[in-house]
Amino acid sequence: MAWATALRDWSLANPQGFRLIYGDPVPGYQTPEGGPAPEAAKRACLGLTGLAAAAWPYAKTTQGGDHAWEDFAPELVDTIRRDNPALPPAGLALALRLWGRMHGLVALEVYGHLGPQTLRPDELYHAEIRDLIRSLGLPAAPGDSKLST
Numbered sequence: 001m002a003w004a005t006a007l008r009d010w011s012l013a014n015p016q017g018f019r020l021i022y023g024d025p026v027p028g029y030q031t032p033e034g035g036p037a038p039e040a041a042k043r044a045c046l047g048l049t050g051l052a053a054a055a056w057p058y059a060k061t062t063q064g065g066d067h068a069w070e071d072f073a074p075e076l077v078d079t080i081r082r083d084n085p086a087l088p089p090a091g092l093a094l095a096l097r098l099w100g101r102m103h104g105l106v107a108l109e110v111y112g113h114l115g116p117q118t119l120r121p122d123e124l125y126h127a128e129i130r131d132l133i134r135s136l137g138l139p140a141a142p143g144d145s146k147l148s149t
Contacts, residue, residue: 003051004102004129008109008122015110022107045076045095046083048102052095053084058137059094067093101132 011018052059067089069077080092105125108114114121 001126001129001133003047004125004132007102008106008125011106011110018106018110022103042079046079048099049080049084049087049092049095052091052098053087055136055138056087056091056094058139059135060088060090062135062137063090063094063097065090065093098132101128104128 069081069089071089072080072092077092080087080095084091105114105121105128109121109125114124118124
């Protein structure tokens with residue numbers, strides 16, 4: 001929940017930055033080798049994969065799937081297997097799905113698509129993240145009543 005909230009807060013405070021990172025690529029632009037963008041993208045990817053790996057012992061019974069390493073880009077597989085050797089292909093698929101669910105409503109909000117639809121995009125987003133967390137089968141932290149609502 002903390003990661004998702006921080007992502008949304010940053011994105012709404014920095015919509016230009018969000019669009020730069022997660023929007024359409026600039027036609028013809030090639031990321032310079034050794035620049036900061038690939039390293040930042042890698043850190044974000046590894047962070048989400050770390051979340052998936054930490055949740056995997058609980059999530060594997062409900063979040064499995066018929067995934068193989070060949071389903072993913074070889075460079076991504078090499079990175080993930082080096083940093084999370086016990087994570088199976090279904091765990092990497094889970095990491096990508098976490099990314100989609102955490103970013104989806106944020107992107108709609110940043111690009112102005114939620115405004116006409118809801119007066120409380122924050123409630124909608126937090127409900128989505130609570131559902132995401134519940135779907136992982138994680139044990140609730142003591143006193144964490146927010147996940148049950």
